[in-house]
Amino acid sequence: MTSTVQAIVSGLVTGSIYALMTVGMTLIYGTLRTLNMALGAMVLVGGYVSWMLFSGLGWGPLAGLVAAAAVTFVFGVLIQQVAVRPLIGRIGVDFEMTAFISTFAVAIVLANLALRIYGARSKAVPPVIAGRLRLIEGVSVSWHSLVMAGVAIAMLVTLGIFLSKTRYGLGISAVAQQLDAARLMGIPVQRVYNLTMGVSSALAGIAGVLLASVFFVSPNAGDLPLLKALIVAIFGGLGSVRGTIVAAYIIGLLEALISLYFGVKWSLPVLFLVIMIVMLIRPTGLFGKPEEARL
Amino acid sequence: MLETRNLHASYGQTRVLEGIDLSVGDGEVVIVIGPNGHGKTTLLRTISGLVAPSQGEVWFADERIDGARPDVIASNGLVHIPQGDLPFGDMTVEENLVLGAFPAAAWASRSERLKDVFGIFPALGERRGQRARTLSGGERRMLALGRGLMREARMLMIDEPSLGLAPVIVNEVYRHIERIVRSGVTLLLVEENLSHVQTFDARVLLLESGRIVREGSVAELQADETVMATYLGT
Numbered sequence: 001m002t003s004t005v006q007a008i009v010s011g012l013v014t015g016s017i018y019a020l021m022t023v024g025m026t027l028i029y030g031t032l033r034t035l036n037m038a039l040g041a042m043v044l045v046g047g048y049v050s051w052m053l054f055s056g057l058g059w060g061p062l063a064g065l066v067a068a069a070a071v072t073f074v075f076g077v078l079i080q081q082v083a084v085r086p087l088i089g090r091i092g093v094d095f096e097m098t099a100f101i102s103t104f105a106v107a108i109v110l111a112n113l114a115l116r117i118y119g120a121r122s123k124a125v126p127p128v129i130a131g132r133l134r135l136i137e138g139v140s141v142s143w144h145s146l147v148m149a150g151v152a153i154a155m156l157v158t159l160g161i162f163l164s165k166t167r168y169g170l171g172i173s174a175v176a177q178q179l180d181a182a183r184l185m186g187i188p189v190q191r192v193y194n195l196t197m198g199v200s201s202a203l204a205g206i207a208g209v210l211l212a213s214v215f216f217v218s219p220n221a222g223d224l225p226l227l228k229a230l231i232v233a234i235f236g237g238l239g240s241v242r243g244t245i246v247a248a249y250i251i252g253l254l255e256a257l258i259s260l261y262f263g264v265k266w267s268l269p270v271l272f273l274v275i276m277i278v279m280l281i282r283p284t285g286l287f288g289k290p291e292e293a294r295l
Numbered sequence: 296m297l298e299t300r301n302l303h304a305s306y307g308q309t310r311v312l313e314g315i316d317l318s319v320g321d322g323e324v325v326i327v328i329g330p331n332g333h334g335k336t337t338l339l340r341t342i343s344g345l346v347a348p349s350q351g352e353v354w355f356a357d358e359r360i361d362g363a364r365p366d367v368i369a370s371n372g373l374v375h376i377p378q379g380d381l382p383f384g385d386m387t388v389e390e391n392l393v394l395g396a397f398p399a400a401a402w403a404s405r406s407e408r409l410k411d412v413f414g415i416f417p418a419l420g421e422r423r424g425q426r427a428r429t430l431s432g433g434e435r436r437m438l439a440l441g442r443g444l445m446r447e448a449r450m451l452m453i454d455e456p457s458l459g460l461a462p463v464i465v466n467e468v469y470r471h472i473e474r475i476v477r478s479g480v481t482l483l484l485v486e487e488n489l490s491h492v493q494t495f496d497a498r499v500l501l502l503e504s505g506r507i508v509r510e511g512s513v514a515e516l517q518a519d520e521t522v523m524a525t526y527l528g529t
Contacts, residue, residue: 164390167397167402170386170390171397173390174383174394177383177386178383178384180345180377180381181377181381181383182383183345183365183369184345184365184369184377184381185366185394185442186366186367186369186446187366187394187397188364188366240385
């Protein structure tokens with residue numbers, strides 16, 4: 001019983017991180033209609049920014065959050081300008097596929113740059129708050145996990161308000177739902193693309209800082225988060241921000257419960273099995289929409 | 296206000312516009328009619344920058360706008376209400392309308408304008424929280440018109456406002472358009488035939504195979520039986 005509660009708690013924490021990663025993927029898929037494979041590299045960049053601030057200046061992870069968000073936002077805009085924008089509107093070229101490959105190339109370049117600059121050895125970053133909180137008898141959660149979930153949820157709520165209440169937030173949804181109408185309303189589409197890539201990358205960068213003190217920072221630190229984000233994306237269907245968040249928590253919980261009952265080694269195989277079943281029954285994913293309407 | 300000179304446009308190898316010269320004066324109403332598939336919609340889409348012209352010029356308010364980005368053209372006060380309404384389906388009626396005020400100048404006064412639009416189209420006010428995709432065809436058309444009224448228009452372009460609507464609803468839509476016309480707005484209107492615009496004091500252009508082949512008043516074109524029979528099947 002207590003171990004089940006423990007698994008649910010940790011599932012909710014990892015689910016929050018998955019949501020942070022995959023919501024960005026949903027926004028990019030909604031507006032640009034491609035997958036951004038460089039989001040994992042943003043986890044990496046966020047982690048190294050946090051580590052450099054800590055080891056160089058002695059700043060804690062909270063300062064790292066702000067700095068990493070800013071740096072990865074700029075990275076996102078640069079990736080859009082360098083690796084995605086030149087591919088838009090090319091006649092006879094499948095944009096979705098070429099942008100997928102191009103952002104994947106960016107991810108490989110960044111991971112190898114990290115290897116060159118920082119070396120292969122993992123860097124340790126301390127937790128935001130040390131120690132554990134005892135919830136009930138036999139169930140405890142580290143303060144850092146609570147901060148992780150708290151920051152992730154705060155980010156998701158902020159994103160929700162941004163998308164539904166602000167001028168450019170509504171502009172992102174408009175571009176995702178009806179591109180021509182969005183242009184006729186006077187919405188600058190390229191700026192919306194930049195903003196979407198920047199925001200999504202910043203969310204992944206924040207995830208990178210939060211993960212840094214759990215898993216250490218290394219050149220391949222972005223691989224697993226990207227893989228998990230893709231699993232959530234396929235499972236949820238990238239149809240809406242809300243659907244993606246629900247899917248992220250389902251995957252997080254599923255993973256924790258599988259680890260508890262069958263052992264950690266089974267978590268990925270069972271997740272892949274679940275994905276295969278979802279794909280067979282609902283090819284558009286749990287909350288995916290078959291037609292153009294997204295976000 | 297608007298002028299096109301020798302305007303050409305094509306989709307890939309298919310030439311759609313083959314040298315359009317038209318002008319719309321300040322406060323004037325110009326109606327483009329013609330059979331379907333002869334370039335009326337492409338003409339509007341080329342003017343508003345959604346389609347890049349292959350040749351020719353577009354001038355709007357003394358500025359050359361061919362090759363400009365559609366959002367820049369729209370922010371300059373050219374309001375294009377597109378064929379098929381193109382609503383933001385998963386957003387509410389209110390969000391759709393608010394997006395009509397996206398340009399910075401309009402954004403500041405969006406709440407007042409929203410009130411005005413709800414005054415003109417009370418049905419939209421009643422459904423302000425409803426998703427646009429759940430609206431009826433007539434309501435969607437009102438939403439498209441309302442979205443176009445959310446910002447300062449120096450000129451309006453409306454593409455086939457009667458398309459796909461029941462006759463009763465078409466009459467209602469045109470009552471609104473007539474009211475907009477009476478307010479003195481410059482208007483370029485596209486229709487398939489003249490039946491809905493008989494009362495308009497307007498210049499009519501007949502567009503056929505990407506060219507303007509006939510020009511006159513509403514009454515003149517209606518009186519010309521060969522035009523009506525050949526091009527419009529009436």
